Amino acid sequence: MKKFHKIINDPVYGFITIDDELIHQIIQHPYYQRLRRIHQMALAHLVYPGAVHSRLHHSLGAYHLMRITLQELINKGIDISIKEQQSAKIAILLHDIGHGPFSHALEHSLAGKLHHEELSLMMMTSLNEQFQGQLQMALDIFTNKYPKKFLHQLISGQLDLDRMDYLTRDCFFTGVNEGLIGYDRIIKMLTVHNGELVVEEKGIYSLEKFLIARRLMYWQVYFHKTVVSAEQMLQRIIKRAKEIKASCAEPLHSFLNNENVISIEQFCKIDDFDVLMAIKSWCNHDDKVLSFLCNAIIDRQLLKVRYFTEPVDQKLIEEKRDLAKINHHLSEKELDWLVFVGEASSRTYDFEKDPITILYKDGTLKDIALVDNALINQNLNGVVKKYYICYPK
Amino acid sequence: MKKFHKIINDPVYGFITIDDELIHQIIQHPYYQRLRRIHQMALAHLVYPGAVHSRLHHSLGAYHLMRITLQELINKGIDISIKEQQSAKIAILLHDIGHGPFSHALEHSLAGKLHHEELSLMMMTSLNEQFQGQLQMALDIFTNKYPKKFLHQLISGQLDLDRMDYLTRDCFFTGVNEGLIGYDRIIKMLTVHNGELVVEEKGIYSLEKFLIARRLMYWQVYFHKTVVSAEQMLQRIIKRAKEIKASCAEPLHSFLNNENVISIEQFCKIDDFDVLMAIKSWCNHDDKVLSFLCNAIIDRQLLKVRYFTEPVDQKLIEEKRDLAKINHHLSEKELDWLVFVGEASSRTYDFEKDPITILYKDGTLKDIALVDNALINQNLNGVVKKYYICYPK
Amino acid sequence: MKKFHKIINDPVYGFITIDDELIHQIIQHPYYQRLRRIHQMALAHLVYPGAVHSRLHHSLGAYHLMRITLQELINKGIDISIKEQQSAKIAILLHDIGHGPFSHALEHSLAGKLHHEELSLMMMTSLNEQFQGQLQMALDIFTNKYPKKFLHQLISGQLDLDRMDYLTRDCFFTGVNEGLIGYDRIIKMLTVHNGELVVEEKGIYSLEKFLIARRLMYWQVYFHKTVVSAEQMLQRIIKRAKEIKASCAEPLHSFLNNENVISIEQFCKIDDFDVLMAIKSWCNHDDKVLSFLCNAIIDRQLLKVRYFTEPVDQKLIEEKRDLAKINHHLSEKELDWLVFVGEASSRTYDFEKDPITILYKDGTLKDIALVDNALINQNLNGVVKKYYICYPK
Amino acid sequence: MKKFHKIINDPVYGFITIDDELIHQIIQHPYYQRLRRIHQMALAHLVYPGAVHSRLHHSLGAYHLMRITLQELINKGIDISIKEQQSAKIAILLHDIGHGPFSHALEHSLAGKLHHEELSLMMMTSLNEQFQGQLQMALDIFTNKYPKKFLHQLISGQLDLDRMDYLTRDCFFTGVNEGLIGYDRIIKMLTVHNGELVVEEKGIYSLEKFLIARRLMYWQVYFHKTVVSAEQMLQRIIKRAKEIKASCAEPLHSFLNNENVISIEQFCKIDDFDVLMAIKSWCNHDDKVLSFLCNAIIDRQLLKVRYFTEPVDQKLIEEKRDLAKINHHLSEKELDWLVFVGEASSRTYDFEKDPITILYKDGTLKDIALVDNALINQNLNGVVKKYYICYPK
16 A cells, blocks of 8 residues: 655755655644744844745744654664654644744734643644544643653753754744754754653764854844844734724734633634734824834834843933934823833753753763863853843934 | 945845945835735745745845846956946846736736736836936836846846846745756856847856756746646636625725726735735635635645646546536536636747857857757747646545 | 664765664775775866765765665555665665776776776675675676666666766765756655656656756766866876886886786775876876876866867867977877877767656656657757867967 | 956855966966865865865865955955955965875974974965065965054954864865854954954854854864874874884885975975875885784774873773783884874863954954853863873774
8 A cells, every 4th residue: 555655845854754644634734724824933034034934834844853853763772653753743743833923922912821832732632632532642742741751852842853943944044054053963863861862972062052053043033133123013013902902804803802712713813914914904093103113014114222231221211212202203101112121031051950961871961061161051051131222213 | 434235144145235325225115125025936835835935035136146247247347337237236126026916826817907017117117206216227227228238138038137036046945956056157157248148158058957947947846736726726716806896905905996096006005915814804705616715725725736738638627527516516607716727838948039149269159049969959949838627626 | 782873974965874784894894995095076176176075975975875765665665675775775885896096087098998897896796705695685786687676777777876976976066056956856756666766757857857967067067178188188197107118106006017917906906096196206207298297187287178069170180289399399109199189978868778767647657758848858869979179288 | 358267166155266367376386286185184084074175175265265355344445455455365375385294184293393384484485486576465464464464364363264264164075064154144244443353243143153163173073083093093104104214105205204304395295195105005014003003094994082081091091002912912112002192172262362352333342252141251261171092993
């Protein structure tokens, strides 16, 4: 009998192979196809025009990395059953299924109290029902209830395949080549020790490189000042629209006005396109703040941003307010929407939880932060935090 | 004085440099920024998930190729003034400014009688007014009125920089690496002879390769059966919506219902997002045909396609109609919308007009189709045509 | 038990995996290690400075392609035993083991009557003995005696993995990106039908592209006029040295003077380094012709080359002889060594033997040259031949 | 008049342009062409089969980076005359001209007291004479006597173009993609402040990345244990050959035996090929140590290596000596040649001299090690040192 076999062209990895009927059906499901309409990097394409890739593309990529990682582990003699393989692949394929419009950028503005991982869980549970329980093991792996911990660690941890794909992919589509990580080498260095994911000694430099590349991507790309500006404006647009009860097309309209009763069905109806269309429609809104912000996004006339290592000086804020007041004829209250401060922070490595563990040839284990001549050590311990101010030109 | 200088990350070429204030202002203009919201490859991303790049990105890329090409030609001693350089760059930057939603896929459905090149011309004329006539030379180059013919040939011809960028870029974002052309080598082989663009003898194989790569991209990617299916469905959605006067959000609604009076202002308000949102809103429309097609696009449950080298057999059409009638309970009239035939055709090289000319070291000139041992010769002369049928599963 | 597992970094494919102890031992064998000292592209690096890769690297690459191809075929349900897999990998690993110094460039000058494939066979036979018959099946596959013909076809044919690797690799190291072939896509399209290797219908354009890329590599790179010049000079150096019995260091000296009694042991002692050192040592030789040619190679002051589509005009030859005579004070006899003509020829596709066969979905088979709208058809049938003259500046 | 214009294919940068007649003549000079026969990475290709690129290729690459860097600086308004441009390009083209066989690996074994930079200087001085003083300014820049310090800093410093090319190129040819640096972005961030090379604020993360990539390349590639083993063996071969006055072919023979009187002419006659041929010839030498080491290099049967963070335990050394004694029947004296210890050390950033300076938008200057949240700070200050032992299997 001919095996099920589909290939998808991927500029990052060449070809992604789908060779399991159930996985193919999940990919075909409207819940999953909806991820085509959610940008992986929200509005970062306003700075990096190539960064228009979708969350569907990212999760297919993470699935691919899972596929080759499991094969590597099996080649090393790790016992992973066919069902476990299928489940781990499904779990990573669906790890972002709960993302709403503009993902992280709007996470707390739109879906209210619900974190995207909770939504992912709700949706996976629903899919599990629709597929007659065939996703149960995937759910267990996703929620870390499955005994083989390393399967969960491949999906969620400081060295998971989600990170490996998004760093690789974001760096590919933005063209920031220096963010490149050696995902293929890291994967070849992975192994399992006492049921936990560990990295062979020879992988130390690749790991350091991976953590530093992530640091670079955060500060150079994800927190690029223009990106931060755009995403802050996006959040304020939604907040303002709710506040003044600005109307827009359905189903977003109801969604903005009754967030208490989100059903999965409702949630799945909205995506980046709904939000962007609402923004287009508000460009001529009577509310000065709303129309200002919406036009600014659509025509890419973004707020200016400046970063500081200390909290922004109150005098600078006042100065920018005064200027904006004169140039844009805004009330004090309106000014709060267009001149504001914020913080960006990221940590290169979390020393407290979920460590990356090195397995030495002699069997000893060490945290990556504790190896000899570690690059990643206490001096990177603290969260790096920067302060910014946004204001109109 | 500090020169104007901006760089944009491009995964295809590394960095794109903007070092002219006027060009920067044009890029900032809402007409140009709108191209962010038009996919370069319409719905091809339903097959190639990476192919989500925008027409803005493509035209920036073509601008970049113009920039390096002009520099090469100047290095070879060709006389090109500063103003001519600026104008050629502006002309190619704006060559696609008149593209509407989903570009070619909807060109004849939406904007009615107007070809995108006419719209580009209208919009460039409008921009020329807004910029106090500074774009006049760019307009003359674009419309081939400028005496130095080679500048126009770089923008529109069988070897123009538009093609070089879109082939390179589409191949990059789809991941179809074999479509790669040696754009950098071809550019180094370009020169000017009697005011016309010609290619040095050493570039023959690169040119053949370029034409063959284009052939491959047409038949493997642009006419991929699933892409053809999606784009045919898209056209039928618009046609059906007009026919039954399906309502949708403004400004698309007026646009669909009064196409006679398109003003540039109106035209610029719509983009891929408007069309896609309308499609989402019609998923629950009462009209069976419209809702069928709309759901099919949104959930990627596309019509099946089969290609033939001869016109589709009438019996096969009947068979598919009968099947669709039973499975989807459709009237004869409705069937016409879901079971249909069409043709795809492309030519590798046009032997009649606008030849690619080789300049030999001894000064003789030859059409690329007439060089010794030409790969591109009469046997490729005819248009390659294929016939397809689309039908529901 | 821990499986045998080594990885080798390859800039072309990322990582090459060796997971079989016998294969590892063969790679470790001095016969194989010797291939490190034979350039894959002879003297092409005089034009393409990056083209210094070795024949060892190429054969490792071909081995890698075999490894992934066998995996693909197995995934498609083709039956290939563990032993057959091992043997096919060994056969391709050793397909070039019989190459002497500067491979093809010196093939007929040095090893006299023996073709490199005969030498490969002799050496494989010797290795088979050294490894107690474990290479017998590999030998049978190599000599096409093994019943599963497709295994031999993967090693030697118009679509073999040898070609796929050398085109890919040569194009990578020369930097001639336009020669890139879609080896990964072609491999995914391979299948087996009645024991023969065939290509699925969807691979047609990739195959055409592959054949055209090969054509480009031949005429742009392998027959680049400076490469031809250098390799012709190399051949004449060896011929002249033999003729005048110029002495050089052992073991090359004996080799040049008693070619009748080549033992494998003797043959394995010499490589590119011996020949190049002899050339260096002859730079001050009394023989004018020999020292002229040797200095020309070492200092890269090569003979000039001109190509023609017709046999070189006798008058031009005379003219160049006269000029060389005056400038370099050469006798008539000496002139024959420095002013000479030759032919280069290659065929894009051989229509007679060993066709590339397409398998259509409906089960029909067609030669790639006979598909609809074939690019590769009778007009490419003839061998393309060019004529050149070499002469001193 | 037609300008001088040659292009060279480079897989790393695409094309390298030579558009200056003098530079072309220097490249054609036998001193420069000799660099084709010196491996950039000595014996690293025994681990990374692709790493066979030559020092000629590297210096052409560094020249290319100089060419684009000067253009960037000029675009930013920095004053650099035509002559200065030519001279800076020549200086970097020749920066490695004094490298002997196997470069650093044999630097102290072969050329005795002379450092390769002194030899480079001697050879540049000789070339300056041969070219009638046209290289004087290049010499001044190379020796840091030229007033515009930044030109020297581009050639020699912690952020010079030599490093940028060799990291980029070595990482390309080894296939260690994670070593990739953003050379193009760093170059775009370079500027000149008070005559010194500085980096714009936006380049901080790229610089950190550059330093970390260099760290990775050192420990993962340059100090890879097998590479260290091979290079240590190479040094011992030369030392042993000198000690026992082993004979080999000229000109290496005289060179090994009278190192006091090195003339440039003599020095230029030898390259990697001479040394490797001598090694081949010594494979059957009566001296057990010499033939053991030579065979080990030729057949790639290298000494084993183990790394430690502390000096190697004396007991381990004894144990390995005892084992080698028994297995290889060696005297105590001979054992010293085959069982030995050593140190490898590198520093990520030198805090003392030649700092990398950041220029902030407000005009302040800071050492890269002193910026906020610096990754490169005191904890990387110390030299990282490792200890190794080599011993026979």
